[in-house]
Amino acid sequence: AGAGAIAFFVLPWIVPRFFKRYGGRPSELEAKFLMFTLFGMGALATWADSEAVLPAYLLGMVLAGTVGKDHALIRRLRTLTFGLLTPFYFIRAGSLVSLPALVAAPAAFFVLLIGKMVTKVLGVYPVTRAYGSPKQEGVYTTLLMSTGLTFGTISALFGLGHRIVDQAQYSALVAAVVASAVVPTLIANAFFLPRHLLRGAEKGTSA
Numbered sequence: 001a002g003a004g005a006i007a008f009f010v011l012p013w014i015v016p017r018f019f020k021r022y023g024g025r026p027s028e029l030e031a032k033f034l035m036f037t038l039f040g041m042g043a044l045a046t047w048a049d050s051e052a053v054l055p056a057y058l059l060g061m062v063l064a065g066t067v068g069k070d071h072a073l074i075r076r077l078r079t080l081t082f083g084l085l086t087p088f089y090f091i092r093a094g095s096l097v098s099l100p101a102l103v104a105a106p107a108a109f110f111v112l113l114i115g116k117m118v119t120k121v122l123g124v125y126p127v128t129r130a131y132g133s134p135k136q137e138g139v140y141t142t143l144l145m146s147t148g149l150t151f152g153t154i155s156a157l158f159g160l161g162h163r164i165v166d167q168a169q170y171s172a173l174v175a176a177v178v179a180s181a182v183v184p185t186l187i188a189n190a191f192f193l194p195r196h197l198l199r200g201a202e203k204g205t206s207a
Contacts, residue, residue: 007041008062016066023070030073031080034063049162051154053089093153093174096160101168102175108168112176117184120146136192143188152177 015033022029041055067073102109124145128138156173159165165173 007037008058011037011059012062012066015063019066019070028076030070031076034067034077035080051158051161053150053154057151090153093157096157096167096170097174098167098171101171105168105172108172109175109179112172113179113183116148116176116180117146120148120180137194140188140192140194143184143192146184147181149177149181152180 018033019030022033038056038059041059042052045055046052067077121142125138125142128141129135133141153174156165156170156177159173160167160170
């Protein structure tokens with residue numbers, strides 16, 4: 001925890017200076033430095049008996065102001081992350097799901113799914129209305145925000161690895177998390193998609 005706190009305090013000072021001095025080179029030192037930092041923090045988290053991917057969230061918040069300015073770097077990191085790293089994580093999370101346990105206790109899955117979606121709606125929809133979003137756009141935003149796929153699987157894996165939950169409970173949790181990402185997205189795009197905004201964007205592009 002101490003090493004992580006020091007890193008999160010020092011990195012916002014080091015990263016902008018590193019990018020300024022070594023950025024823009026064909027060797028892609030910015031991406032290599034960030035990946036080295038992520039793997040290093042992940043190794044520390046694993047050594048501390050935590051989840052290796054958790055520091056990525058914290059580093060993302062700490063370095064958002066610096067990394068977010070370089071859109072080309074963001075695209076490269078997105079390609080690297082979604083193309084190489086993320087599939088292995090979700091394959092591992094999915095391989096621990098027990099389908100027989102889900103079939104044996106489907107009520108647990110539905111209760112968790114409904115509870116997750118209801119709490120998300122209660123938390124997000126009033127905020128969208130408070131910021132002046134029309135009803136349809138507010139519902140669309142709320143449904144898209146109903147997912148908690150990555151952090152949900154992280155917490156479930158942490159619970160399973162530390163024997164806080166058993167495999168049957170883990171299976172119900174992960175299935176509910178995945179369904180909370182898929183079902184609301186399908187509903188949002190089918191019934192609440194703000195098509196007038198899409199038409200406006202298309203007109204702006206054609207102009």
